[in-house]
Amino acid sequence: MERLDLGFEAVKKINPGIVYCSISGYGQRGSRAGEAGHDINYQSLTGLLAIQPGPVDRPVVPPALVADIGGGTMPAVINILLGLRQRDATGAGVYLDVAMTDAMFTFAWYAFAIGNTTGTFPGPGELRLAGASPRYQLYPTRDGKLVACGALEQKFWLAFCNAIALLHR
DSSP: OTTTTOSHHHHHHHOTTOEEEEEESSOSSSTTTTOOOOHHHHHHHTTGGGGOSSOTTSOOOOSSOHIIIIIIIHHHHHHHHHHHHHHHHHSOOEEEEEEHHHHHHHHTHHHHHHHHHHSOOOOTTOSIIIIIOTTEEEEEOTTSOEEEEEOOSHHHHHHHHHHTTSSOO
């Protein structure tokens, strides 16, 4: 937008109350600002891919564009709404710089907490909610489909086991 003379400062001269948002992989400034990237790159750089539930020799490509949506779109919408509130209160516009990579750390919070607490960061399939627990898992069925089990609490686990005839009462 700067090349087109439509950057924040130029637009602010026309409309001082503008709420202007840039979304990029690495932010508008800094050593990586000019680098190209995609969702999988942003997840990789922040360690999110390291905790994927697949086997180490056959890692799983995430089925969702977490960085694009959770790291770009959602923070942009939230911050634009906050910027509009600020503008309503002060009359001044605001420039927002959303870097998708920055937000990826919020999705790996559990792994970071474990690593920083114990000194050992979890690897693929080692997190309870990413493949390590039979209570939070996908199971194939006889008809070729999958059953998604999210039975973390004991009463739900017992009910699941009973439903699939793993336990008999």
